[in-house]
Amino acid sequence: MEIKREPLSAQAKADFRSRQLLAKDMLDGALEGEALDRYVEQGVLTTTLDKAVSWARGNSFFPLTFGLACCAIEMMGIVAARVDIARFGFEALRASPRQADLIILSGRVSTKMAPVVRRLYDQMLDPKWAISMGACCSSMGVFNNYALVPSDKFMPIDVHVPGCPPRPEALAHGILRLRDKVHGHEPAGWRERYEAQGTEEVLEEIDRAGAAINLYPGGDTAGA
Amino acid sequence: MPDATGLELTAHELRDANAESILGTEFFRGQATLLTNPKHVVEVLRTLHGKGYTFLASLHGVDYYPEEPRLGVVYELLDMKAVDRLTVKARVPVDDPQISTVVELFPGANHPEREVYDMFGVVFEGHPDLRRILMPEDYEGFPQRRDFPVGGEPVLFTFNEQTSYGKWH
Numbered sequence: 001m002e003i004k005r006e007p008l009s010a011q012a013k014a015d016f017r018s019r020q021l022l023a024k025d026m027l028d029g030a031l032e033g034e035a036l037d038r039y040v041e042q043g044v045l046t047t048t049l050d051k052a053v054s055w056a057r058g059n060s061f062f063p064l065t066f067g068l069a070c071c072a073i074e075m076m077g078i079v080a081a082r083v084d085i086a087r088f089g090f091e092a093l094r095a096s097p098r099q100a101d102l103i104i105l106s107g108r109v110s111t112k113m114a115p116v117v118r119r120l121y122d123q124m125l126d127p128k129w130a131i132s133m134g135a136c137c138s139s140m141g142v143f144n145n146y147a148l149v150p151s152d153k154f155m156p157i158d159v160h161v162p163g164c165p166p167r168p169e170a171l172a173h174g175i176l177r178l179r180d181k182v183h184g185h186e187p188a189g190w191r192e193r194y195e196a197q198g199t200e201e202v203l204e205e206i207d208r209a210g211a212a213i214n215l216y217p218g219g220d221t222a223g224a
Numbered sequence: 225m226p227d228a229t230g231l232e233l234t235a236h237e238l239r240d241a242n243a244e245s246i247l248g249t250e251f252f253r254g255q256a257t258l259l260t261n262p263k264h265v266v267e268v269l270r271t272l273h274g275k276g277y278t279f280l281a282s283l284h285g286v287d288y289y290p291e292e293p294r295l296g297v298v299y300e301l302l303d304m305k306a307v308d309r310l311t312v313k314a315r316v317p318v319d320d321p322q323i324s325t326v327v328e329l330f331p332g333a334n335h336p337e338r339e340v341y342d343m344f345g346v347v348f349e350g351h352p353d354l355r356r357i358l359m360p361e362d363y364e365g366f367p368q369r370r371d372f373p374v375g376g377e378p379v380l381f382t383f384n385e386q387t388s389y390g391k392w393h
Contacts, residue, residue, distance in 0.1 A: 111359070111360055111363070112358075112359065112360045140376055144376035145367075145374050145375050146367045146372070146373075146374065146375030146376070147359075147367070148376075
């Protein structure tokens with residue numbers, strides 16, 4: 001493919017030159033009063049720390065290298081060339097839960113595996129997120145029997161990706177929804193109906209009907 | 225595969241050694257099966273082992289509910305020189321599911337016997353390490369028995385959200 005570079009217009013060239021001269025004046029100390037204020041305002045972007053931190057976090061998930069079953073094959077696809085997850089900054093799959101902040105439950109979780117998964121999740125450092133990938137892990141799918149346990153029963157899940165197995169594109173979409181959530185502008189979806197915010201983990205110790213703890217409300221740095 | 229005549233000859237030979245050991249024979253679609261008394265199954269397998277069936281290809285359990293005796297243990301034997309296969313079946317009652325282990329004869333039977341114990345609750349007497357192998361060790365019940373509930377979770381759909389678990393308006 002040939003790359004064409006359009007020549008700058010005369011107006012753009014003039015603007016660039018005037019900004020250059022303005023900067024030179026500022027460095028020389030020639031700008032004063034209103035002119036200096038205007039110059040500073042042009043170069044400053046105001047935001048909140050929360051938003052800036054959420055922006056950084058949402059664009060650099062470190063997923064855990066962790067596969068459970070056939071969904072893991074599709075999960076491997078998201079780092080490959082077609083659904084290149086590195087475009088969004090999620091390509092650094094960490095081999096240790098202590099370096100990861102996103103766990104993708106890719107496959108069925110048996111009753112014997114559930115404590116292991118929970119321990120991996122507990123070993124991850126805050127802030128951390130979890131994606132339940134595929135039918136088995138969310139609603140037990142075709143293996144709705146004595147052997148499996150749905151992931152919501154033993155850990156808080158941020159995003160459920162349906163499918164059996166979901167295609168890599170679906171998982172990439174799920175991760176992007178999680179990014180939206182971390183950035184703090186996630187469409188509520190089903191949460192609207194249940195008046196839920198963020199990811200909730202219901203703890204049995206709390207003796208209050210419907211007691212739920214908002215672990216990681218979107219756009220907030222709580223738990224950092 | 226031994227043909228029907230060969231199967232009968234083998235059964236006769238085993239009956240000569242111990243009249244109670246063989247309860248019957250089956251020959252169905254080219255597959256030869258010896259129905260054995262569970263009390264003498266090790267003896268039968270040892271004799272067959274001496275006749276060349278030196279490889280235990282599979283050991284698995286069956287639940288014949290509601291027939292009695294309910295539980296079955298199936299040994300698939302393979303003669304690797306003659307390329308002959310022979311099935312040995314033993315049935316044990318569900319109230320007293322005891323059968324002798326064949327680990328000393330076929331060391332590879334160790335894990336399959338644990339699996340049959342885990343899933344069907346057949347107790348293999350003399351097994352060196354009879355623990356659950358697939359399910360958690362504190363699990364109660366034997367999930368592959370036909371009278372065991374399938375289990376699972378009710379799936380939350382829109383039509384049953386008022387009667388199912390969860391929070392709703």
